[in-house]
Amino acid sequence: MATLESDEVDSALGGKLGCEVDRKKRDHNWYWVKDQGRYVTSTKISKGARHTLGNDLVLLMARQLGLGVAGNLVKFVKCKIDKPECMKIILATYPPPKPPD
């Protein structure tokens, strides 16, 4: 069962993955993933006290990020995969545009 704590996801996305973190919105903190100067994906966590993100929610966040399955997000947060590996999965889902011929 994949569960994560909101604060550990916050620090993994904002720190290790280097997301641009937008804390100015009213109800959620937003995490924007950038690659080569463009935003490729994003996800969010509800504001407020530390809370546990259950398996279903971790799956929704992983899908939103382009990580496919909950296990990939868990592995990233638990430091079992690093940023390059994580970005590789995300960019496989959201490939960069091909340069014009």
Next chain:
Amino acid sequence: MLVAHSGQMNREAQPSVSLPFVVGASQAANNLFTAVASSDWAFQQTANSGDSGLFNLSVYIGSPVEGVLVIERPEAFKSVQYLTDLGSARYSLAEVLTVAVTKADGQFIASEPHRGWYGYGDSEDFAIGSFASSLVEELEGLSEREAQLSDRLRERLGQLRSVVIPKR
């Protein structure tokens, strides 16, 4: 049974979330799920028309809402809500959104699976409120970054703009 919710919510753990005007109701008996909703919109009614054990297929017919909702995890399924308003001073909905509410690991999750939109909270009301505010916040976040969006996020922005529209 008809349940209507409106107003402001408060909770200790999280800041208050404005609740959109939502009407909905549900009754589960003998695997039959029904939901009705009535507000400014015409009356709607849904009936569960299939349950494979692995997923639940709900066909709903009404005006202006009709369609098919597939619930992937029927054991966690709580209700269907029709979202007619976002509870926002600046934005309204261009269409009624059909939102499935599930409960798992003590959390309520409101989701529109076709477009991957979701929100969550400690209760159905908070989950719906989180769902609604997520739409507005994501629309604003994407709009602020519009010049630097990937094709995928540009598509997502277009999808949101077609549903979340500025109030006149």
